[in-house]
Amino acid sequence: xxxxxxxxxxxxxxxxxxxxxxxxxxxxxxxxxxxxxxxxxxxxxxxxxxxxxxxxxxxxxxxxxxxxxxxxxxxxxxxxxxxxxxxxxxxxxxxxxxxxxxxxxxxxxxxxxxxxxxxxxxxxxxxxxxxxxxxxxxxxxxxxxxxxxxxxxxxxxxxxxxxxxxxxxxxxxxxxxxxxxxxxxxxxxxxxxxxxxxxxxxxxxxxxxxxxxxxxxxxxxxxxxxxxxxxxxxxxxxxxxxxxxxxxxxxxxxxxxxxxxxxxxxxxxxxxxxxxxxxxxxxxxxxxxxxxxxxxxxxxxxxxxxxxxxxxxxxxxxxxxxxxxxxxxxxxxxxxxxxxxxxxxxxxxxxxxxxxxxxxxxxxxxxxxxxxxxxxxxxxxxxxxxxxxxxxxxxxxxxxxxxxxxxxxxxxxxxxxxxxxxxxxxxxxxxxxxxxxxxxxxxxxxxxxxxxxxxxxxxxxxxxxxxxxxxxxxxxxxxxxxxxxxxxxxxxxxxxxxxxxxxxxxxxx
Ligand SMILES: Nc1ncnc2c1ncn2[C@@H]1O[C@H](COP(=O)(O)OS(=O)(=O)O)[C@@H](OP(=O)(O)O)[C@H]1O
Ligand SMILES: Nc1ncnc2c1ncn2[C@@H]1O[C@H](COP(=O)(O)OP(=O)(O)O)[C@@H](O)[C@H]1O
Numbered sequence: 268x269x270x271x272x273x274x275x276x277x278x279x280x281x282x283x284x285x286x287x288x289x290x291x292x293x294x295x296x297x298x299x300x301x302x303x304x305x306x307x308x309x310x311x312x313x314x315x316x317x318x319x320x321x322x323x324x325x326x327x328x329x330x331x332x333x334x335x336x337x338x339x340x341x342x343x344x345x346x347x348x349x350x351x352x353x354x355x356x357x358x359x360x361x362x363x364x365x366x367x368x369x370x371x372x373x374x375x376x377x378x379x380x381x382x383x384x385x386x387x388x389x390x391x392x393x394x395x396x397x398x399x400x401x402x403x404x405x406x407x408x409x410x411x412x413x414x415x416x417x418x419x420x421x422x423x424x425x426x427x428x429x430x431x432x433x434x435x436x437x438x439x440x441x442x443x444x445x446x447x448x449x450x451x452x453x454x455x456x457x458x459x460x461x462x463x464x465x466x467x468x469x470x471x472x473x474x475x476x477x478x479x480x481x482x483x484x485x486x487x488x489x490x491x492x493x494x495x496x497x498x499x500x501x502x503x504x505x506x507x508x509x510x511x512x513x514x515x516x517x518x519x520x521x522x523x524x525x526x527x528x529x530x531x532x533x534x535x536x537x538x539x540x541x542x543x544x545x546x547x548x549x550x551x552x553x554x555x556x557x558x559x560x561x562x563x564x565x566x567x568x569x570x571x572x573x574x575x576x577x578x579x580x581x582x583x584x585x586x587x588x589x590x591x592x593x594x595x596x597x598x599x600x601x602x603x604x605x606x607x608x609x610x611x612x613x614x615x616x617x618x619x620x621x622x623x624x625x626x627x628x629x630x631x632x633x634x635x636x637x638x639x640x641x642x643x644x645x646x647x648x649x650x651x652x653x654x655x656x657x658x659x660x661x662x663x664x665x666x667x668x669x670x671x672x673x674x675x676x677x678x679x680x681x682x683x684x685x686x687x688x689x690x691x692x693x694x695x696x697x698x699x700x701x702x703x704x705x706x707x708x709x710x711x712x713x714x715x716x717x718x719x720x721x722x723x724x725x726x727x728x729x730x731x732x733x734x735x736x737x738x739x740x741x742x743x744x745x746x747x748x749x750x751x752x753x754x755x756x757x758x759x760x761x762x763x764x765x766x767x768x769x770x771x772x773x774x775x776x
Contacts, residue, residue: 278351278352278355279355279357279368279391282355282356282357282368283342283345283346283356283357284356284357284358284359284363284365285338285342285356285357285358285359286358286359286360286361286363287336287338287358289361289453289454289455289487290453290487290489291335291336291337292358292360292361292366292453292485293453293454293485293486293487294309294334294336294487295336295358295366295367295388296366296394296395296453296485297484297485297486297502298334298367298388299366299367299388299389299390299394300405300406301405301406301407301505302405302406302484302502302505302506303334303501303502303505304406304505305328305330306324306328306330306334307387307388308369308370308385308386308387308388309334309335309336309369309384309385309386309388310324310333310334310335310385311325311372311373311385311386312373312375312383312385313325313373314385315333315335318330318332318333331494331497331498331501332489332494332497332498335383335385336369336383336384336385337377337381337382337383337384338356338381338382338384339380339381339382340376340380340381340382341380342356342382343374343382343384346371346374346384348371348372348373348374348386354370354371354372354386355368355369355370355371356368356369356371356384357369357391358388360395364392364395365391365392366390366391366392366394366395367388367389367390367391368388368389368391369384369386369387369388370386370387370388370389371384371385371386372385372386372387373385373386397452397462398462398463398466399452399462399463399466399483402450402466402481402482402483403452403482403483403484403485404482406502406505406506406507409447409480409482409506409507410506410507412480413445413447413480413507414445416443416444416445417442417443417444417445417509417510418444418445418446418447418507418508418509418510419435419438419439419442419444419445419446419447419508419509419510419511419512419526420447420449420503420506420508420510420511420512420523421435421446421447421448421449421511421512422449422451422486422499422503422511423448423449423450423451423465423469424450424451424465425465425557426460426465426468426469426472426575426579426582426583427468427469427472427475427476427579428554428555428560428570428574428575428576428579429475429533429540429554429573429574429575429576430531430532430533430540430554430574432472432475432476432576433531433540434512434528434531435476435477435512436475436476436477437528438510438512438526438528439477440477442510442526444509444510445478445479445480446476446477446478446479446480447479447480447481447482447506447507447508448469448476448479448480448481448482449482449483449484449502449503449506450462450465450466450469450481450482450483450484451483451484451485451486451487452465452466452483452484452485452486453484453485453486453487453488454487454488455691455692459561459587459690459693460586460587460693461586461693462483464582464585464586464587466483467582467585467586468579468582468583468586469481470582471576471578471579471581471582472576472578472579474578475576482506484502484506486498486499486502499511500523500525503523504522504523508523509523509524510523510524510525510526511523511524511525511526512526512528513525513526513527513528529542529543530542530543530553530554531543531554532546532551532552532553532554533551533552533553533554533573533574534546534550534551535550535551535552535573536550538573552573552574554574555570555574560575560583561587564583564584564587564588564589565587565589565590565767566589566590566767567588567589567590567591569584570583570584586693587693589767590695590766590767590768591623591767591768591769591770592667593664593667593693593694593695593768594663594664594665594666594667594668594669594670594689594692594693594694594695595664595669595670595689595694595695595696595697595763595768596657596660596661596663596664596669596670596671596672596685596689596694596695596696596697597611597614597669597670597671597672597697597699597759597763598657598660598672598673598676598682598685598686598696598697598698598699599611599671599672599673599699599700599701600673600674600675600676600677600682600698600699600700600701600738600741601675601700601701601702601703602675602701602703602705602708602729602730602735603675603708603714603716603717603728603729603730604703604707604708604709604711604712604713604717605701605702605703605708605747606701606703606745606747606752606755607631607673607674607675607701608630608631608632608673609747609752609755610673610699610701610745610747610752610755610756610759611628611630611671611672611673612628612630613752613753613755613756614671614756614759614760615628615671617756617760618669618760618769621769621770621772623769623770624667624668624669624769625668625669626668626669626670626671627660627663627668627669627670627671628671628673629656629659629660629670629671629672629673629674630673631673631674631675634652634655634656634672634674635652638655638656638659639651639652639655644727644729644733645727646678649675649676649677649678649681650678650680650681652674653674653676653678653681653682653684653685654681654684654685656672656674656676656685657672657681657684657685657686657688657689658688660672660685660688660689661685661688661689661691661692661694662692664689664692664694664695665692665693665694669768672685675729675735677729677733677734677735677736678734678736679736679738679739682698682738682740683740686698686740695766695768697742697743697759697762697763697766697768698738698740698741698742698743699741699742699743699744699745699759699762700737700738700741700743700744700745701745701747701755702737702744702745702746703745703746703747703748704746704748705730707747707748708730709730716728717730717731720732742762742766743758743759743762745758745759
């Protein structure tokens with residue numbers, strides 16, 4: 268990779284601007300902070316080929332996994348690697364603030380309308396803002412703070428409960444090391460916790476740890492665990508870690524040693540955590556799994572003190588209150604005339620009567636008037652419409668409201684995005700497929716649309732000459748040709764109550 272490039276101000280000023288996707292933004296921050304040293308930018312094609320053939324970059328530098336940037340082809344079109352006037356792309360954060368300039372050295376087409384860009388990046392601006400930004404120190408700053416000798420690194424991507432804290436204390440003592448706790452904050456919500464909430468839970472465990480240096484690191488998860496582990500080892504080494512406490516899947520290969528701990532269990536004879544095989548089965552309690560912990564929190568059960576320090580439990584309860592106090596999105600999908608709006612409004616009325624939550628009904632027709640005016644029924648416009656609905660619903664749910672949406676939402680990917688946005692906001696998402704047969708919807712034909720579509724006067728009608736991808740992930744399926752409106756409403760209410768999103772109550776008189 269070429270080093271030491273200079274950008275004239277006017278080139279920068281006129282350069283095109285692009286906001287990378289969240290995972291790429293996390294990589295960008297690690298590149299400019301030096302956490303990916305010796306890497307200085309996104310890989311070029313030559314680097315990628317060389318990496319897959321011999322595990323090294325084109326110039327021979329050892330590097331474990333691809334770090335790439337893909338942009339829409341339209342963004343790449345005006346970029347010309349050889350031309351000093353047209354080879355810079357300014358990369359911004361999600362709010363449009365410039366983070367870095369990319370000196371484009373290679374452009375190549377990738378899948379469906381995207382292009383790969385490779386070349387070195389240079390920091391612009393002050394590095395952006397985020398909650399706990401003061402903890403986001405560079406590897407250089409951290410290395411300067413660390414005492415000489417061994418450094419035990421811990422990547423705290425989940426809250427620290429007593430078994431993890433016991434491991435950390437034991438390993439730090441055994442190695443005679445200083446402790447560096449790295450908290451990954453590169454994603455919206457790791458394991459359902461917002462990054463700032465994760466940071467608060469780690470702080471809450473601080474008095475149970477040996478003296479430690481804490482740093483937040485904008486790491487996002489890769490799709491595969493091996494790449495993830497290799498990069499984590501690299502980043503840890505850049506921060507000065509000599510020994511990394513593995514969470515199970517960490518691999519070595521960055522010049523540091525990986526410590527793989529044995530499983531601890533709670534010994535109820537003396538209240539200590541020790542190797543599980545050293546405790547007679549009748550006296551041992553195994554650590555709770557992440558799923559069991561989430562389940563306790565979702566139901567509003569306190570986390571047991573033998574397992575979790577009370578200060579950590581308190582932060583976790585604040586961050587993940589019981590389901591009945593969290594936001595939730597109820598998303599009804601189905602053909603036109605299937606009964607989505609009718610059931611949604613019945614549900615909204617019943618929930619308003621109960622009065623526990625604020626309810627917002629994002630009805631298809633109303634949304635198309637207020638939020639999506641001007642959109643057509645093309646695939647792109649339907650996806651945009653559903654995306655807007657999903658975004659608004661997730662914001663409502665982030666603030667602990669209950670949003671009911673009832674668009675046709677014919678495409679699985681758009682529905683999956685809506686689910687993902689709600690979950691990233693720490694909320695629930697309940698998908699109801701109103702699976703009334705097309706013939707029944709067509710008989711109802713309240714707006715005469717089916718008749719017009721059959722007569723060839725309307726094209727692109729869902730179910731007639733436009734697709735509806737049946738959900739395979741519905742939490743509830745209703746066929747309104749077989750049940751009454753009241754029963755449909757009760758089935759949705761029943762599911763919300765059973766799964767804890769709504770407080771059970773006696774039927775009103
Ligand atoms: N071509 C075509 N296909 C399907 N539906 C059509 C079409 N043209 C107009 N309409 C009316 O628009 C309503 C569906 O809008 P949605 O916003 O729910 O659709 S989508 O989710 O964006 O696909 C839908 O309302 P509902 O009957 O309430 O579902 C129809 O009345
Ligand atoms: N069991 C039922 N559930 C829901 N709607 C029903 C039922 N039986 C008949 N209908 C009628 O079917 C129509 C459904 O229309 P609507 O709720 O607007 O559907 P969508 O929003 O899916 O287009 C309404 O006229 C409603 O009264």
